[in-house]
Amino acid sequence: MAACWTLMNRSALLLGSRNLYRNVLFTQSREKKRWMKAYTLIMARKKKIEGEPAPTPRSQQPNWDYHAEVEAFSARLKESFSLELLKTAFVNPCYLCSEEERRRTLGLDCNAAALNLRDNTELREHGQQFTLGFLKDWCKSNFPSLPEAGVEAIVGYLTEPKLMCHVARNLAVEDLAMTGKFPVPEDILQGTFFAVIGALEQSSGAERAGLFVRDFLVTQLIGKDLFDMWKVVNPMGLLVEELNRRGVALPEPRLIQSAGASTVLPLYFVGLYSDRRLLAHGPGETVLAAEEEAARVALRKLFGYTENRRPLDFSTPKEQPQKLASRAVTSG
Amino acid sequence: MTARGTPSRFLQSVLQNGVGRYVCQLKRVSFIFSKNGQSSLGVRDFIEDGVVDFAKKNPGIVVYVSTQSCRIPKVVAEYLNGNVKEELVTNKTSQQIAELITKLSNQSGLDIIRIRKPFHTDSPSIQGQWHPFTNRPPSKDPVGPQAK
Numbered sequence: 001m002a003a004c005w006t007l008m009n010r011s012a013l014l015l016g017s018r019n020l021y022r023n024v025l026f027t028q029s030r031e032k033k034r035w036m037k038a039y040t041l042i043m044a045r046k047k048k049i050e051g052e053p054a055p056t057p058r059s060q061q062p063n064w065d066y067h068a069e070v071e072a073f074s075a076r077l078k079e080s081f082s083l084e085l086l087k088t089a090f091v092n093p094c095y096l097c098s099e100e101e102r103r104r105t106l107g108l109d110c111n112a113a114a115l116n117l118r119d120n121t122e123l124r125e126h127g128q129q130f131t132l133g134f135l136k137d138w139c140k141s142n143f144p145s146l147p148e149a150g151v152e153a154i155v156g157y158l159t160e161p162k163l164m165c166h167v168a169r170n171l172a173v174e175d176l177a178m179t180g181k182f183p184v185p186e187d188i189l190q191g192t193f194f195a196v197i198g199a200l201e202q203s204s205g206a207e208r209a210g211l212f213v214r215d216f217l218v219t220q221l222i223g224k225d226l227f228d229m230w231k232v233v234n235p236m237g238l239l240v241e242e243l244n245r246r247g248v249a250l251p252e253p254r255l256i257q258s259a260g261a262s263t264v265l266p267l268y269f270v271g272l273y274s275d276r277r278l279l280a281h282g283p284g285e286t287v288l289a290a291e292e293e294a295a296r297v298a299l300r301k302l303f304g305y306t307e308n309r310r311p312l313d314f315s316t317p318k319e320q321p322q323k324l325a326s327r328a329v330t331s332g
Numbered sequence: 333m334t335a336r337g338t339p340s341r342f343l344q345s346v347l348q349n350g351v352g353r354y355v356c357q358l359k360r361v362s363f364i365f366s367k368n369g370q371s372s373l374g375v376r377d378f379i380e381d382g383v384v385d386f387a388k389k390n391p392g393i394v395v396y397v398s399t400q401s402c403r404i405p406k407v408v409a410e411y412l413n414g415n416v417k418e419e420l421v422t423n424k425t426s427q428q429i430a431e432l433i434t435k436l437s438n439q440s441g442l443d444i445i446r447i448r449k450p451f452h453t454d455s456p457s458i459q460g461q462w463h464p465f466t467n468r469p470p471s472k473d474p475v476g477p478q479a480k
Contacts, residue, residue: 063396076392215352223454256470308458
């Protein structure tokens with residue numbers, strides 16, 4: 001509860017009737033304020049009837065300067081965007097529709113108050129194509145033995161609306177996006193983020209845009225397991241296909257360990273042997289579940305997506321030609 | 333109160349900040365102070381001397397300066413994850429406010445509550461976590477004492 005202040009006049013206590021307002025001592029007393037009771041109860045009842053107040057966009061709250069915010073957005077991400085392209089990237093078609101509606105209802109003439117904004121449809125498509133292409137190439141170069149279906153699953157996971165909106169919200173894209181509705185719907189926010197990536201590619205080039213996508217989308221892969229992203233219904237079938245492709249003998253499942261077979265929580269370890277050498281083993285509550293888990297472990301090993309693989313490389317690429325040139329200058 | 337009565341969280345970062353590139357998590361700082369009040373003296377001094385340097389050094393932070401007739405001057409910091417932190421700067425000196433601003437710009441915006449563990453890892457085990465069957469030779473008999 002908020003504290004209330006009671007005024008204690010020390011000198012009045014000493015001198016009795018004479019009112020001297022020097023040596024005033026303010027003491028804080030933390031009781032509830034009796035005089036606020038009626039107002040507080042009425043406001044609580046009003047909130048119960050009407051519910052929470054609707055969220056308002058940041059641009060409609062005090063202290064907002066759009067140009068400064070856009071510049072800060074570019075500086076914060078350490079990227080040099082062309083401001084015009086970036087501002088275009090934030091304008092969504094739904095915003096243009098709603099603005100024109102508003103102008104029409106206010107009675108403004110279409111020609112007198114023309115809306116000189118371009119929307120972000122082209123930038124969005126451009127950005128989406130670039131992102132999908134970049135993520136596919138990145139997956140293929142980092143996980144060369146992962147099949148097409150796996151690559152598609154990972155790229156699909158990284159470009160799904162939920163994840164992209166999470167990234168966009170934590171990069172303050174939602175504050176800057178101009179949309180017809182608030183709170184911004186997920187697909188529109190995802191489109192705005194793609195448009196920002198498109199704007200970056202057109203301003204600074206494919207390499208910088210690739211680094212941006214790597215630093216913000218690919219980092220969301222950290223801590224994720226392959227089969228959380230890629231729903232595989234029949235891992236054993238997939239494993240048999242993979243081994244056939246590599247020309248290795250088919251896997252034979254064997255029970256390796258069992259414990260507590262007659263209890264509520266039995267544990268079975270099943271190993272998959274190909275040509276009498278262990279491929280992988282996995283645990284499960286029933287023998288079939290353990291075999292499926294062993295197939296999944298084998299697939300993770302084959303595709304190189306185990307938990308103890310080499311960590312992904314997020315270092316800044318050093319400029320190779322400049323280094324060689326400087327060495328030549330110093331030696332020659 | 334006790335640890336169970338107060339909120340707590342695990343050590344985490346916003347969007348894996350720092351793995352790819354470091355992004356300063358403070359996006360907006362607003363100074364709300366009064367033009368003539370005695371408690372806003374420090375804020376007024378800071379705005380004369382230090383705020384422009386701070387804004388130049390951190391181009392990614394938008395600094396708003398607004399005067400209102402208020403008794404308690406405030407600094408409102410907004411972070412990228414949506415958290416808004418208000419600090420009262422009544423009767424603080426310009427130096428103290430500068431330190432406060434630097435502290436706010438170094439924070440991540442996550443709540444300042446008890447952190448359950450001072451460490452976090454996404455790859456807790458390299459060779460695989462030990463379980464009772466790790467180095468046991470395979471056998472088709474149920475678990476029992478191993479033959480030496």
